[in-house]
Amino acid sequence: MSKKPHSVKVPTKYRATAKILKTALQQQKSVKTLIFAEKPARARSLHTVLKKFCDNRVAVEKAIEETGLLRDNPSFDPSLAKVLVTELVYGRKELNGESKPFQTPVEMGKKNKKQQVDVVAAASDDSPAAIDPPVENYTQEEDTSAEVFLWLLAYSVLMFTLPFLGFYGVRSWLQESFPHLDLFTVNCWSVLTAVVVVNLVVAMYVLKAFREKPPPPLEPVQQDEEEELEAVEPKKDHVAEALRYLSSEDWRRKELPADASYADFLTAIKSLEEDEFMTDLHVEGVLIFPAKWANYWVSHELVRSKRLILQNKATSLAAELLAPPMGATVLDMCAAPGMKTLHLCNVMKNKGCIYSVELDHVRYETLCEITEQAGCEIVKPILGDALDLTSERFADVEYILVDPSCSGSGMQNRMTVCDERKDDNRLYRLQGVQIKMLSHAMSAFPNVKRIAYCTCSLWKEENEQVVQRCLQLNPSYKLLSCKKALRNKWHNVGDKDYPNIGKNCLYCLPDSDLTDGIFLALFEKLRQDEID
Numbered sequence: 306m307s308k309k310p311h312s313v314k315v316p317t318k319y320r321a322t323a324k325i326l327k328t329a330l331q332q333q334k335s336v337k338t339l340i341f342a343e344k345p346a347r348a349r350s351l352h353t354v355l356k357k358f359c360d361n362r363v364a365v366e367k368a369i370e371e372t373g374l375l376r377d378n379p380s381f382d383p384s385l386a387k388v389l390v391t392e393l394v395y396g397r398k399e400l401n402g403e404s405k406p407f408q409t410p411v412e413m414g415k416k417n418k419k420q421q422v423d424v425v426a427a428a429s430d431d432s433p434a435a436i437d438p439p440v441e442n443y444t445q446e447e448d449t450s451a452e453v454f455l456w457l458l459a460y461s462v463l464m465f466t467l468p469f470l471g472f473y474g475v476r477s478w479l480q481e482s483f484p485h486l487d488l489f490t491v492n493c494w495s496v497l498t499a500v501v502v503v504n505l506v507v508a509m510y511v512l513k514a515f516r517e518k519p520p521p522p523l524e525p526v527q528q529d530e531e532e533e534l535e536a537v538e539p540k541k542d543h544v545a546e547a548l549r550y551l552s553s554e555d556w557r558r559k560e561l562p563a564d565a566s567y568a569d570f571l572t573a574i575k576s577l578e579e580d581e582f583m584t585d586l587h588v589e590g591v592l593i594f595p596a597k598w599a600n601y602w603v604s605h606e607l608v609r610s611k612r613l614i615l616q617n618k619a620t621s622l623a624a625e626l627l628a629p630p631m632g633a634t635v636l637d638m639c640a641a642p643g644m645k646t647l648h649l650c651n652v653m654k655n656k657g658c659i660y661s662v663e664l665d666h667v668r669y670e671t672l673c674e675i676t677e678q679a680g681c682e683i684v685k686p687i688l689g690d691a692l693d694l695t696s697e698r699f700a701d702v703e704y705i706l707v708d709p710s711c712s713g714s715g716m717q718n719r720m721t722v723c724d725e726r727k728d729d730n731r732l733y734r735l736q737g738v739q740i741k742m743l744s745h746a747m748s749a750f751p752n753v754k755r756i757a758y759c760t761c762s763l764w765k766e767e768n769e770q771v772v773q774r775c776l777q778l779n780p781s782y783k784l785l786s787c788k789k790a791l792r793n794k795w796h797n798v799g800d801k802d803y804p805n806i807g808k809n810c811l812y813c814l815p816d817s818d819l820t821d822g823i824f825l826a827l828f829e830k831l832r833q834d835e836i837d
């Protein structure tokens with residue numbers, strides 16, 4: 306026997322979300338604090354709907370009231386109703402299931418479809434707390450009809466003017482080409498041709514414009530979220546905006562005294578409470594969260610929409626050390642997927658030019674997508690081999706980032722780090738390519754000022770040895786001290802067995818720096834008097 310619809314249970318996810326909402330509303334507790342008490346995997350799914358409810362609370366409650374959802378179904382749990390209506394209007398926009406609580410708002414929604422949209426729109430106007438988008442985001446019907454009207458207007462204007470012009474054009478052409486035709490025939494042909502051709506052209510343009518028009522955003526965009534945590538906008542106050550957003554989500558900022566050492570900073574990170582975050586000691590705009598929230602941020606809407614960029618702190622040090630000023634011309638020789646390009650763009654406040662080169666076709670597509678989504682206007686992606694770039698085409702390059710393919714032995718997500726079995730043959734091959742790449746950067750472009758070289762490897766073969774060889778091959782460059790560039794607030798440098806090299810290079814080590822394992826070296830072109 307099949308189950309009666311009302312005996313089918315609502316999925317756990319919605320029941321758990323409704324329970325949190327109920328507690329938050331009854332006990333006046335912060336939704337976020339309650340979510341923190343949940344396991345991270347569950348917290349993520351709870352957060353999405355609850356966040357949408359918090360953002361659109363007035364509209365959701367008004368929709369429930371005006372559709373009579375609770376009045377007509379007195380046994381309906383009000384918190385569950387809020388959660389389900391939020392999902393239906395602002396979330397997945399569907400509730401697939403046979404349980405009664407699912408069916409009820411869906412049926413109500415069908416009955417009141419137009420009304421529901423109006424209610425949402427009206428509510429977003431008068432709520433000072435809600436940071437809803439303009440009404441147009443929801444009222445797609447109005448939006449479309451206004452556009453149709455404008456297009457028709459343009460169409461009518463064109464239909465009156467173009468045939469006249471077309472008529473005279475075609476008539477003079479006919480008269481010149483077929484002088485034996487009488488005036489009546491010429492006029493008839495001219496009218497017909499002009500009207501048909503103009504009709505066709507205008508209709509094609511109108512169709513094309515409609516086809517190309519992107520669908521309006523379905524998700525509300527909050528004002529507070531428009532800046533990224535790691536913003537690529539040239540605005541000065543992007544970090545302040547991000548901090549305001551985090552505060553609205555009940556995150557607490559842990560601050561350090563101005564004279565805090567690097568050791569103090571690391572100790573503070575290790576003792577971060579679960580709802581605390583910190584600003585980074587070295588890189589402006591980088592915010593640090595407890596590792597347990599990694600999965601939470603990965604699926605966060607701000608991260609998915611690239612308004613907030615998630616990256617390991619070590620990754621952002623390369624652009625920070627290279628430090629191209631606003632307006633500079635930069636070459637990122639091995640760019641995909643584009644994380645360092647994004648940070649370069651951030652350092653340059655989206656002003657200047659970044660040539661981002663990638664050899665692999667698929668990875669190049671990712672690079673284009675990521676940089677476009679993040680709003681990096683100054684990036685010029687190039688599909689090709691960086692070793693083929695010539696001084697003629699790239700004479701204007703002043704700063705270069707070289708982040709070539711490497712063994713990846715420093716990546717945290719590997720089960721082993723340096724006790725990974727060493728594959729000498731592979732390292733030898735990689736070293737050859739790395740030396741070629743860095744040497745090309747040092748020799749092919751006449752106006753280069755600084756070059757940053759980095760790998761996510763902890764093997765000397767890919768690091769100190771590459772630096773040593775390239776300095777021998779290119780004596781017009783010197784190494785700068787990475788540690789000094791970080792105001793000496795750093796611990797791990799390169800191997801001292803490489804004189805004048807090790808101490809100037811920098812390692813980020815997972816155990817002591819709490820980052821991925823990364824190697825960095827910074828080169829500067831010698832001035833003429835230094836060469837002499």
Ligand SMILES: C[S@@+](CC[C@H](N)C(=O)[O-])C[C@H]1O[C@@H](n2cnc3c(N)ncnc32)[C@H](O)[C@@H]1O
Nearest residue numbers: 639640641642643644645663664690691708710
């Ligand atoms: C370590 S990854 C770069 C990561 C990137 N910088 C980032 O931060 O997202 C190295 C990249 O260099 C690309 N690559 C390797 N050889 C190349 C070449 N000769 N020219 C251009 N790109 C190359 C690889 O396909 C790979 O995507």
